Amino acid sequence: xxKTALVTGASRxxxxxxxxxxxxxxxxxxxxxxxxxxxxDFDENVAALEAExxxxxRLVPYRVDVGDRSALKKAVKQAYDEVGNIDILVNxxxxxxxxxxxxxxxxxxxxxxxxxxYGPFTIVKTLLNRGxxxxxxxxxxxxxxxxxxxxxxxxxxxxxxVINMSQVMREELSIYxxxxxCLSPGRTATALRRTLAPEEDPSTIMQPEHVxxxxxxxxxxxxxxxxxxxxxxxx
Amino acid sequence: MYSLILLNGxxxxxxxxxxxxxxxxxxxxxxxxxxxxTADRVEQISQIVVNYPPDWRxxxxxxxAAYAISTPVTLVEAGSSRHSSxxxxxxxxxxxxVIIHESARPLVRERDFQNLIDSExxxxxxxxxxxxxxxxxxxxxxxxxxxxERDRLRNVQLPQKFSKxxxxxxHDRAVEQGVEFTEDATLVADSGFPVHFIDGSDENFKVTTKxxxxxxxxxxxxxxxxxx
Numbered sequence: 136x137x138k139t140a141l142v143t144g145a146s147r148x149x150x151x152x153x154x155x156x157x158x159x160x161x162x163x164x165x166x167x168x169x170x171x172x173x174x175x176d177f178d179e180n181v182a183a184l185e186a187e188x189x190x191x192x193r194l195v196p197y198r199v200d201v202g203d204r205s206a207l208k209k210a211v212k213q214a215y216d217e218v219g220n221i222d223i224l225v226n227x228x229x230x231x232x233x234x235x236x237x238x239x240x241x242x243x244x245x246x247x248x249x250x251x252x253y254g255p256f257t258i259v260k261t262l263l264n265r266g267x268x269x270x271x272x273x274x275x276x277x278x279x280x281x282x283x284x285x286x287x288x289x290x291x292x293x294x295x296x297v298i299n300m301s302q303v304m305r306e307e308l309s310i311y312x313x314x315x316x317c318l319s320p321g322r323t324a325t326a327l328r329r330t331l332a333p334e335e336d337p338s339t340i341m342q343p344e345h346v347x348x349x350x351x352x353x354x355x356x357x358x359x360x361x362x363x364x365x366x367x368x369x370x
Numbered sequence: 371m372y373s374l375i376l377l378n379g380x381x382x383x384x385x386x387x388x389x390x391x392x393x394x395x396x397x398x399x400x401x402x403x404x405x406x407x408t409a410d411r412v413e414q415i416s417q418i419v420v421n422y423p424p425d426w427r428x429x430x431x432x433x434x435a436a437y438a439i440s441t442p443v444t445l446v447e448a449g450s451s452r453h454s455s456x457x458x459x460x461x462x463x464x465x466x467x468v469i470i471h472e473s474a475r476p477l478v479r480e481r482d483f484q485n486l487i488d489s490e491x492x493x494x495x496x497x498x499x500x501x502x503x504x505x506x507x508x509x510x511x512x513x514x515x516x517x518x519e520r521d522r523l524r525n526v527q528l529p530q531k532f533s534k535x536x537x538x539x540x541h542d543r544a545v546e547q548g549v550e551f552t553e554d555a556t557l558v559a560d561s562g563f564p565v566h567f568i569d570g571s572d573e574n575f576k577v578t579t580k581x582x583x584x585x586x587x588x589x590x591x592x593x594x595x596x597x598x
Binding site for chain 2: 263264265266267303305306307309310311
């Protein structure tokens with residue numbers, strides 16, 4: 136059976152490695168919708184992925200900012216009209232601007248919540264309201280959402296909310312047979328990690344493809360046996 | 371194909387809430403939603419006729435829209451009794467065969483509908499065995515008047531399926547005779563049409579009291595593994 140996946144934050148890192156695995160290796164996923172902000176990175180990476188696309192597989196890129204709620208809703212509706220039911224959703228897009236509590240700007244806190252929390256919620260709600268029936272939703276949280284980190288107030292709070300929201304989604308969407316998995320990666324060599332820990336050598340920590348492989352496994356037949364409210368992936 | 375008559379017109383006086391029980395939340399979800407979503411997955415159901423308690427149409431419409439039920443839905447105002455509600459909903463059914471269910475049985479499973487549809491007979495009800503003894507009595511004198519064979523009795527459940535024309539004829543006859551039935555399998559059988567039963571599940575009980583609500587919530591909780 137042919138399935139469709141939607142991955143957000145798809146221009147690089149985990150959000151790029153996940154569609155790559157889906158479209159090149161997965162037996163059932165034949166269409167991957169990629170949501171990312173407009174950037175040269177996104178254009179180049181989509182072009183590179185399309186160059187190695189197997190016959191019968193399709194990439195559908197959308198240039199949209201997950202933090203812009205009205206643009207996001209519009210893109211979700213367009214994508215649903217274009218590709219039909221989204222079977223697998225990977226809410227990966229993330230944003231952070233780590234500053235001490237005293238220096239947090241409310242507008243930046245709101246942006247963090249918009250991208251990390253309200254974005255995933257908006258995608259799920261918009262699709263459900265249109266009659267979409269998910270097989271699997273993977274919400275990418277963070278180990279920083281399990282224990283708050285000094286200097287990362289906005290990011291930690293947003294990811295804690297993602298973990299909690301995933302628990303609720305998991306219960307409420309069980310009426311459709313939808314599986315909801317929350318994945319909390321530890322230190323991963325992504326652009327976001329460079330913002331959080333600029334002094335760190337990225338070659339010494341977990342790579343995006345490792346997390347993507349875990350997501351891929353969750354979408355494989357054996358995935359339904361990996362059952363946890365919050366899967367921690369760390370080195 | 372089948373039209374589903376989803377009885378949803380009760381006012382829920384026995385739950386003690388200030389709203390119809392089918393709009394109460396069970397694990398955070400309106401009770402009505404469970405049967406709707408399950409029925410929506412059944413391919414052979416091409417129409418859902420739902421009734422609503424007078425003054426509660428808007429709330430029922432909100433639920434239908436939010437949960438994006440893909441099967442076409444027809445809304446009908448509830449009658450003064452279950453019997454009159456079915457009679458009022460039946461003319462709105464566009465298929466020759468109908469299924470009757472009630473939203474107060476949220477634990478109905480897709481396979482309950484499927485087993486009913488797969489039955490070789492046309493008029494069929496889910497029923498379950500009675501695990502306790504029922505005695506005939508005279509309520510006025512408090513006298514026990516005899517005995518009943520438990521093996522020859524069944525607890526009538528929903529869903530049920532009927533030929534629309536048989537069900538219509540049975541309701542027409544009831545009007546002529548000025549009688550009301552509390553459910554339709556016995557109504558149709560009493561009218562002389564063949565009605566059969568298949569075994570239902572004891573989990574598919576009707577949520578009527580606060581205790582029922584707690585039990586349904588318990589049964590709907592995520593299953594915990596047998597971790598060692």
